[in-house]
Amino acid sequence: MSFTVGAKVEWTPKNRVTPVQGVVVTIEQEMLLIRYGRGRFVRCHASQVQPSTALPPITQGMTLGQAITFSATLHRKIERGRQADRLAWHAQRHAPRDGIYLGTRTLSDGTRLWESDEVGYIFSPNAYHTAALVAFSLTRNPVYVPMDAITIV
Numbered sequence: 001m002s003f004t005v006g007a008k009v010e011w012t013p014k015n016r017v018t019p020v021q022g023v024v025v026t027i028e029q030e031m032l033l034i035r036y037g038r039g040r041f042v043r044c045h046a047s048q049v050q051p052s053t054a055l056p057p058i059t060q061g062m063t064l065g066q067a068i069t070f071s072a073t074l075h076r077k078i079e080r081g082r083q084a085d086r087l088a089w090h091a092q093r094h095a096p097r098d099g100i101y102l103g104t105r106t107l108s109d110g111t112r113l114w115e116s117d118e119v120g121y122i123f124s125p126n127a128y129h130t131a132a133l134v135a136f137s138l139t140r141n142p143v144y145v146p147m148d149a150i151t152i153v
Contacts, residue, residue, distance in 0.1 A: 008052035072149035099136035
């Protein structure tokens with residue numbers, strides 16, 4: 001199997017059961033230098049490494065700058081409470097639009113509580129969502145799009 005620099009890969013070290021994920025930094029003959037964690041590197045033979053399957057299935061066929069069509073966007077709603085506010089992401093459906101895929105982001109729902117003037121708000125997440133970041137205009141900010149609202153052009 002051949003790999004390219006920047007490819008996301010995974011391998012299982014001798015002292016672990018679960019695979020570790022990283023990014024190929026350099027390739028010398030059949031040896032790969034892989035960056036993982038916070039600035040850690042490991043040198044592995046290409047036969048010990050597999051392509052990473054950590055990303056959601058929709059993003060495996062998508063690349064930066066890929067043309068897509070989307071039919072919903074995500075907006076954050078704030079529900080005010082007496083002691084705490086609830087923040088949640090809600091999908092808003094609309095007519096299909098064309099856009100360019102910029103990447104994947106993790107968005108969180110949760111509650112925020114005002115602590116004091118010195119501390120400010122404390123946010124406690126309770127749910128997470130995966131969304132695509134999509135640009136649809138040169139003069140407007142990119143938007144978050146639910147993964148199930150995307151079709152690849």
